[in-house]
Amino acid sequence: MIPVKGYAAHNEKDPLGPWNFERRNVGADDVEIDILFCGICHSDIHQVRSEWRPGIFPMVPGHEIVGRVVSLGENARNFKVGELVGIGCMVDSCHECPSCKSGHEQFCEKGETVWTYNGLERDKKTPTYGGYSNKIVCNKDFVVHVSEKLDLKGVAPLLCAGITTYSPLKNGVLAKAIKWLF
Numbered sequence: 001m002i003p004v005k006g007y008a009a010h011n012e013k014d015p016l017g018p019w020n021f022e023r024r025n026v027g028a029d030d031v032e033i034d035i036l037f038c039g040i041c042h043s044d045i046h047q048v049r050s051e052w053r054p055g056i057f058p059m060v061p062g063h064e065i066v067g068r069v070v071s072l073g074e075n076a077r078n079f080k081v082g083e084l085v086g087i088g089c090m091v092d093s094c095h096e097c098p099s100c101k102s103g104h105e106q107f108c109e110k111g112e113t114v115w116t117y118n119g120l121e122r123d124k125k126t127p128t129y130g131g132y133s134n135k136i137v138c139n140k141d142f143v144v145h146v147s148e149k150l151d152l153k154g155v156a157p158l159l160c161a162g163i164t165t166y167s168p169l170k171n172g173v174l175a176k177a178i179k180w181l182f
């Protein structure tokens, strides 16, 4: 296991505090990342306060993660050690169903979408811990390449808040909704 330092909530009320925990060793499909920046999404606050559903505690929030690759599994060679990468709201899924194959892993038809934190791995037992931490190990299919030219503290919020705004504009859903309203 890999030792990690994070900030965790231990219940719905108290402030977050330092917490040491472990992540899995790097598997064949995994990328190990040293986290450099993590955005604070408003959903982090909702989840820590158990406002959407009972939280899994201790909880390490954070799903707007930017960092540098430090090691790779043998099937993750589309990444390089030292490269900048990002992770958003999901870290795994079944990889096989029509939704997952079409890039809509949030709708995994086997119910195996794994959320970056306050979720369970596909074994339905192991909690996931997010980006308020110094390291993460993630399946390669849920890691994105990040350009060296960008301001990383500005990149982090793109991985949830940014894509949430951009995607409906790009896909025309918002345009359709406005047309329908008027």
Ligand SMILES: [Zn+2]
Binding pocket: 041, 042, 043, 044, 063, 089, 160, 161
């Ligand atoms: Zn978010």
Ligand SMILES: [Zn+2]
Binding pocket: 093, 094, 095, 096, 097, 098, 099, 100, 105, 107, 108, 109, 110, 111, 112
């Ligand atoms: Zn699936």
